[in-house]
Amino acid sequence: MNKDINTNHTFAICAYKESPYLEECIQSLMNQTVKSDILIATATPSKYIDDIAAKYNLKVYVNHGEHGITQDWNFAYSKAETDYVTIAHQDDKYNPSYVENLMAYTKNAKRPLIFFTDYAEIRDGNIVESNKLLRIKRIMLFILRPKSMWGSRFARRRVLSMGSPICCPSITYYKPNLMEPVFLNGFRSNEDWEAEERISQLDGEFIFCNKILTYHRIHEDSETSKIIHDSKRSEEDYAMYRKFWPSGIARILTKLYSSSEKSNNIK
Template sequence: MPATADHAFVVPAYGDSPYLEACLRSLAAQSSPSPIWISTSTPSPQIAGLAARYGARLVVHTDAPRGIGHDWNLALVTASARWVTLAHQDDVYLPDFARETKAAIAQEPGAVLVMTGYGELVGEQRRIMTPMLAVKWILQEVGFLGTSVIRSRASKRRLLMFGCAVPCPSVTVRKDAGWGVFREDLRLNLDWDAWTRAADQQGPFVRARKLSMLHRVHAASTTSDGVLSGRRATEDLMMFQRFWPRAVAALLARVYRLSYSAGG
């Protein structure tokens, strides 16, 4: 694996998250270090102090906050690296995340995206299997058919047509792959939409199976809020209609919703 792999972490920081330090600490502790950037339009002494403590380069955007899609798009252009992991500020990246990701990039340098295995973090408790995680795992197996690389458009779309099987915080994207930017009118499924467009581009999707990061689940998270508000159901239906007739899409959206209500 090249020591100079063109990869960076960018943390889209919003407000004074109580979890930001744990995220930055995990990025600074990588066994194969990559540069760390913080992108924010809500600067604060806390964010600046944590950036200095963990050796992260802080970029402050002067335009007013306009939502998660806008934050992610700003973060993508913050670092000059060809490959970027948008490290979610609530989440924790295990020590070999960057090593696993860069090894996958070295194996498939023309990939559109690389994703890793992931679990959940509730408080300080790790959850390796929940109804939602089980659904994601099954969808990944259907998409990848037991392999670590899928190349055809049909295979990449198969990964996404029964639900979003790509765990967003584990994803590293190749910025010049031609998939565009995140839609700023979506609040929850902007990643699913982006990966669907990425599936249309040349280049494979790559999966590093090893569990390499933990997605934090808490009541104030965007995902939890979206489920409670009903926004998730609306955006899920919209995405399923990209793949299926309306009646089938509605049925799949209802089934998909059960995995969230069951504690995913």
């Protein structure tokens, strides 16, 4: 087998409407030092998506069933025929060595659950590697840097009990060791945190690569930015904190978390 091809990993791109960043995302996946399968999944089929897919010879899967962020993510996840799956967000980009590091870090894992990396933001076309939110998240994830902590259920649940510092598009899921569906309907902003909480209860490893290998784009039209102004966000934050804390502490943490997440606003 060609060492520069990972036949057991898929980038499943969730495409929605006509994102001007979709092609840039695809190019970052095509330019990986180790090649993987790439597919596009969408609930909003269009000539725009089809034309870009044809340009790069990628297959497009259309979700004709129930729509919504969790439904669309589960649909994209289900179309990958490999054990390792990364749900790539159409607005984001990946460092060329993402898959190379995925292979290196998971090579000797006993029971992988998820692999994830540090990340930077893209604001107004510029890569931002450090700001208040990113620094806080790195502090939260510090305990998961050593390989010896990857299998600690206690450590990862303590991390998640304070919020989710894990960059969602940086996550690669190992399907054989995970539950189905991975994402539960009902969450719009914390669907990734909710999935991480359930996965954290499983026997296995949270494999953290302390390198900036994912670039998350912050812009006014992104789903993250829109949800910041939605009251349902606070409701979901509170529901997640209640999985770890009594109601009084959960309310305090919800207010603090809401304040910190405002940095996702492009303004």
